[in-house]
Amino acid sequence: MNFQLSDEQAMLRDSVARYIKDQYNFDTRKKIISSEKGMSTESWAMFSDLGWLSIPFSEHYGGYGGGNEDIAVIMEELGKGIVVEPFVPTIMLFGGLLSHCGPNKISADLIPKIIEGRCLGAFAYLERQSRFEITDIKTTATHSKKGWCINGSKSVVLNGSNATHIIVAARTSGGQYDSSGISLFMVDADTQGISILPYGMMDGHKAANINFDGVIIPADALLGKLDGGMKFVEKIMPQVLIGLCAEAIGIMAVLNEATIAYTKTRHQFGVPISSFQALQHRMVDTFMAAEQARSMVYRALCAFSEGSLEVENERMRSLHAMKITVAKSSKLIGEEAIQIHGGMGMTDELNIGHYVKRLMTINLMFGDGDYHQRRFNQISYEAA
């Protein structure tokens, strides 16, 4: 039994932490968010130089060949800096899908470019009505003379406005809610018929709504098997959820530390407010909430590690339980951080609200706490 990081992982952690401390402070982030792109191409190039963009990709493509644990290490540290560059959409979603459906011509072409920082990706799956059911897809891809023709509208595509390439989930057979009959397609962002409406999310990240109006792409733009797209999505999901939850525990650590520090310096009634038992007990609760969330991330990591003896159901229970726990802890920690900071916690100027808003967005990604609780209940109680 050992929950220590390896030497390489500790080096990775320190490298990200040092970068954020030296080159990605809150003011820098503010400037990046208010820029038109909403991300820093210099930072992204630096991420590439430091090797972070190569972490999950196989050596075959020039990657580092890292696993879930390495992703968790880097994501926790990125969380501490609430970094807005598109690591999740480009590396984990777009890159993850490419890795799993390869090796093929497209992955051989694009993955090295991702690693070099020259390819920014997005995964367009969500639609206005889909909420958390990824399989609720109306966008269609039909055969055309030249290959495929895509029609439909995608919402809240993370990194959708900066992506050079987009993977689109489209229906090639079946009904609107069927999990089979969905296929993935690689589309250049500047293909004719694509219109992109960019906007900023409350967490400072960029997203876009994307319309596909008779977009023609070649026959070999199909990724993997026809109608088999959901299999790839299911394959990347554990790593995506673990990565996001690791980011969340990094944020929780910052919020709790900042809140405790604030109560020691803020004086009311002639004493630091940290001396009030009413606040002490609540900060103990937020401390415990962060520990429980961290434990669930570790549990999920163990469940999905290569040597894991867990059966599939048990793995999925750990995955859902992680997202549920992180949702609960995020809510408690975020709301208490604002409340205990008082009026200061309400200001846009202080970093607290920005950390909280990222936690709120993470909670919404790939199912909120309630969504995962429903799934957990189904696996745990309904089948029995």
Added chain:
Amino acid sequence: MDVTFTKEDLAFRDEVREFFATEYDSSVAGSLNLATISDGACYKDAIVKWQKKLHAKGWIAPGWPVEYGGAGWSITQKFIFETERGAAGIPAVIPFGISMVAPVIYTFGNEQQKKKFLPRILSSDDWWCQGYSEPGAGSDLAALTTSADLVDGEYLVNGHKIWTSYAQYADWIFCLVRTSKETRKQQGISFLLINMKTPGISIKPIVTIDGRHHLNEVMFEDVRVPTENLIGEQDKGWTYAKALLAHERTGMAEVADSKRAFSELKERAKYEVNGGRAMIDDPLFQMRMSDVETELMALEYTELRVLAAMAEGGTPGPESSLLKIKGTEITQAIQELQLQLVAYYGGGIPSNVQKDGYGHAFAEEARCGYLFGRAATIYGGSNEVQRNVIAKMVLGV
């Protein structure tokens, strides 16, 4: 125990409904939409326009004594008015003038002050803001240090107020200022009315986490205030302020507004789907909704009990803290569900999103409502302070 309406009550209800239906027209409603708060001038104009309509009808300040312009309503009529207002989705009257400073003026002010200030508060010609909190005086309000020194027959005010809501629109500010440093800290405080146009006052906006400008810092540098603007006696301001705070907290139950917000939530839950099923049909979401709705049903009667007791015995006591705590917590719980309902769409900046037909004004309201709503448990005396009040004054511990 009797909560049935008399024939007169029902007639009154119809009159209120009729008035709201005809007078709160789309031009008023549209400009009062949350989305317009970012456009300050437009927001203020719309509020003032609506409040003037209420004034013309004689319904702007139903709680005031009749001699100053109150409506002389029974507690049932007040309840009916509030309920109908909430149901119609009409915002409450801005409290700073009508329900905060005015009761202090008509209770503790002199005749000249009543004559000067009350009519312009009633007519919404003066917009008031509240100068209480300071950077070093939040929950510990009595620690305030903004000073007012008598120099050449005038008060010379110096200091720094913070979290001042809508100071950017204000004509007047009512302030707690320190006029004596010798005594116990509560005893050297005075209640002073200050014209916002007086030289030496400057305002600095505070943008909140919802990205909007509701709050401000107000700085006073050698601001000269005539002594006739002092309410009551010098150094007795804390007593007046405490009476006001109880009034303020009673208004924070916001039952009518929460009922409205909840019915909107329920309506919206019919249209937000997951896997083709409306959220209102989802058992887990139903549980979340009924958790809140039952709390709200209880609070409605808690408020009625407090109001009934007040009608018997005058001013609200420490029980107003209960209304503030439960009211703000329920408001926040509804805001959380609204945000949960819109899911991803609560995360986007919708002025853009709306353009392509994803029309999610509700999503923006949900996000901004939730984010600014976090302030409700902080302002007006944080809920921690309210719990201290109940522990001390009600439980006697």
